[in-house]
Amino acid sequence: MQEMRNGRMHFQPVSRDRVLSKFPKVTYSACLPASSEGKAGKCYTPQACLQMKNDWDSQTKAACKDRTTMHQGWDRLKMSKAVIVGDVNVGKTCLINRFCKDVFDRDYKATIGVDFEIERFEISGVPFSLQIWDTAGQEKFKCIASAYYRGAHMIIIVFDMADIKTLEHTRQWSEEAMSENEPGSCSIFLVGTKRDLLAPQERQRTERDAIKMANEMNAEFWSVSAKSGENVQELFFRMAALTFEDSVLKDMELGVTSTTIGGRDDIKSDIANLQEPASKPVKTNCC
Numbered sequence: 431m432q433e434m435r436n437g438r439m440h441f442q443p444v445s446r447d448r449v450l451s452k453f454p455k456v457t458y459s460a461c462l463p464a465s466s467e468g469k470a471g472k473c474y475t476p477q478a479c480l481q482m483k484n485d486w487d488s489q490t491k492a493a494c495k496d497r498t499t500m501h502q503g504w505d506r507l508k509m510s511k512a513v514i515v516g517d518v519n520v521g522k523t524c525l526i527n528r529f530c531k532d533v534f535d536r537d538y539k540a541t542i543g544v545d546f547e548i549e550r551f552e553i554s555g556v557p558f559s560l561q562i563w564d565t566a567g568q569e570k571f572k573c574i575a576s577a578y579y580r581g582a583h584m585i586i587i588v589f590d591m592a593d594i595k596t597l598e599h600t601r602q603w604s605e606e607a608m609s610e611n612e613p614g615s616c617s618i619f620l621v622g623t624k625r626d627l628l629a630p631q632e633r634q635r636t637e638r639d640a641i642k643m644a645n646e647m648n649a650e651f652w653s654v655s656a657k658s659g660e661n662v663q664e665l666f667f668r669m670a671a672l673t674f675e676d677s678v679l680k681d682m683e684l685g686v687t688s689t690t691i692g693g694r695d696d697i698k699s700d701i702a703n704l705q706e707p708a709s710k711p712v713k714t715n716c717c
């Protein structure tokens with residue numbers, strides 16, 4: 431992934447479909463009623479977005495442009511951690527598999543404990559990786575999964591748009607995931623899956639309810655289908671861009687000159703913990 435040559439860090443190029451040069455906007459179909467889809471001109475719905483802007487922050491742009499800063503300050507790989515939570519069977523694993531492997535499996539295979547993927551991006555010329563942690567929705571695995579919430583830069587709370595109860599449970603998932611992290615330290619995404627299963631009117635109703643819930647939890651709402659792939663790539667690009675920018679701005683605020691957000695050591699220890707979950711502090715009332 432990275433190697434030292436002539437005293438400088440060199441990163442292997444990422445695949446072309448992971449190169450992000452422009453700030454990704456939310457499209458209409460991502461979060462607006464079916465009646466509004468396809469209208470040109472507006473890209474955001476104020477009710478459902480974390481960021482109401484069309485471009486990178488000027489500080490981010492400057493930092494990415496400045497090759498000297500990049501080589502001196504970002505020698506190590508920039509990396510963020512995203513944790514995906516939600517009820518059993520809502521489609522968390524399928525969502526990740528659609529983005530990371532471009533596959534969809536109709537058969538349900540429960541996630542046991544936790545699983546993870548690492549996706550490499552190039553954002554505004556800067557190598558960036560996203561650790562994507564897939565947790566089990568089954569109650570019996572909750573104590574294992576919750577051990578991995580800590581240190582998340584992003585929490586993705588998933589519900590099944592065809593099963594409204596799962597939307598009601600997202601509040602609880604949000605509280606549990608946030609209880610392991612500092613207030614304000616993570617961005618939250620509320621993601622409705624199985625968009626393909628709903629008729630337009632029903633989808634519109636569910637999206638309205640989801641936007642209300644997203645407002646309550648200060649989250650950005652997306653409606654997606656892992657089956658058709660609709661909005662999946664857009665969602666992950668948006669998450670990668672927002673968390674990348676966050677990490678750049680935080681580095682600048684702290685005056686950090688050589689850092690990694692998360693990092694290879696973190697991956698190693700997270701992977702080690704995957705094999706040894708009991709070494710993490712576990713709540714006494716669980717499992």
Ligand SMILES: Nc1nc2c(ncn2[C@@H]2O[C@H](COP(=O)(O)OP(=O)(O)OP(=O)(O)O)[C@@H](O)[C@H]2O)c(=O)[nH]1
Pocket residue numbers: 516517518519520521522523524525535536537538539540541542565566567568623624625626627654655656657658
């Ligand atoms: N129609 C449709 N089915 C989906 C979609 N996403 C997932 N599914 C189906 O929903 C079921 C559950 O998907 P998973 O991704 O395994 O669910 P999960 O949330 O990871 O479940 P746990 O690991 O047990 O927590 C599978 O049978 C999938 O084929 C979707 O976008 N559309």
Ligand SMILES: [Mg+2]
Pocket residue numbers: 522523524539540541564565566567
């Ligand atoms: Mg799963």
